[in-house]
Amino acid sequence: MQSMGIERVESSDAELVCRVRAGDIGAYGALVSRYRDRLGRYARHMLGDREDAEEALQDSFVRAYRSLARCDDPARFGAWLYGILVNRCRTTGARAARRRRMFVRDADALQGAARADQSERLEWTDAVDRALARLAPEYREAFLLKHVEDLEYEAIAELTGAGVSALKMRVKRAREQLQRYLREAEHV
Amino acid sequence: MFEHEEDVVQRVVQQLRRPVAIDPALDARVMQAIAKPEPPARSIWPWLAAAAVLVSLIIWRPWSRSAEAESATFQFVLVAPQATSVSLVGDFNDWDPKRSPMRTANGIWATVVQLAPGRYRYAYLVNGAEWRADPGAPTVPPPDDEFGKPSSVVTVGGKGS
Structure with missing residues (x-):
């Protein structure tokens, strides 16, 4: 059943991508907001480090924006963006491994470990x-x-x-x- | 007693699906970054041009030619991926573009000429109109630059050189 009143209608990925391509940079903010949490979670678990994950995430968003002309199917922007992040995490992960960083215990986990409850x-x-x-x-x-x-x-x-x-x-x-x-x- | 694998995986997945904290300022950083003009891509063409010149010099080794040789074979190379035609013009062919047309492979233009010992001025004529000096060779200094256009110079050693 449809309720009365004003409903927030979210634009589809395809609509937002088209707006960005037409020069509406602000529309990209909606895409960032839409995907940041899910992609951020993947990056965090894949890389095990909050800073590395946020760097990879930010870089992926910026790369995606600059390569938006190469997104063949704007309706599948999310999958395309995922591909960029997966590759970026591979690069960052390999670099982190070379640095022989211990990436399991991030700052949050260490802080949290102190809380007995x-x-x-x-x-x-x-x-x-x-x-x-x-x-x-x-x-x-x-x-x-x-x-x-x-x-x-x-x-x-x-x-x-x-x-x-x-x-x-x-x-x-x-x-x-x-x-x-x-x-x-x-x-x- | 250990948990069954499926139960363990479910507990792990449940844990990993929890939201993770992402810096709230990340969105702003992304928008700030995309608002800046994209840094220009570093072109590989100058490096490729230099490498092509170096390779051609190594192949033909003009410096190791016998002093007795009256002439030597030289390969001239120009990287011009956008060009539709390139000719080598110089003192050795009376600056006639028809005498040394260059052939291309993937935007790398090349031709071979026989040169007797001496000093020659030369240039590349791109698309029949654009005069270019060789980026891998010395340019002709004024007042030798009689055409008022950029050109290069090559010196071929002979007897006693």
Whole structure:
């Protein structure tokens, strides 16, 4: 049933992309606002570090804006943007690995760990972060896109360039390894 | 007793699907960044031109030619991806564009000429009208620059040089 009164009607991705292409930079702000949380979550879990994740996210938004002419299907702007972020996270992740950074415990987790009333939940949060970080990047990527971002294998294949069979194997291995790592940490 | 794998995965996924904190200022930073003009892309063409000249010099090695040789073969190369025609003109062909037309492969134009020892002024004639000096060679200093257009100079060593 439709309610009476004023309803906020959100513009579709395609409409916003067309407005941006026509010179309405402000319309891009709506796209950033629409995708920031979901993409930010992926980047954060993929990279394990808040600063790296925000840098990758910001860079992806800026790159997407500057390459908007190459977005063939404006209705699928989100998927296209995801592809840019996935690639950006790969680059940042490889760089972080070269720096041999410890990227499991970010500042939030350390701060939170001090709060006794949330200790059990934070312990679990920390254990999940650590287990996730121990996965090979391609396993972590496949697991996050499949189970956390809830994408179909075909969509993940399009984003990552990997075949569906390889992706299924990566997700399977990721699930097995997560269970093993959490068991080692005695959380399951 | 351990949890079943599916239960573990569900708990992990539930945890990972929680919202994460993103800097509220990120949106503003993005909008600020896109409002700035895009930095110009660094062109590879000058480097490619220099590399082409270097390669041609290495292949033909004009400096290692026998002092007895009366003439040597030189390859002239110009990178001009936008050009539709390029000719080599110079003292050695009476500045006649028909005598040394250049051939292209992917925007790299090249031709080969025989040069006896001596000093030659030359240039490239692009699209039949645009006169260009060789970016990989010395330019002709005034007053030798008699045509009032940019041109380059090549010196071919001979006996006793």
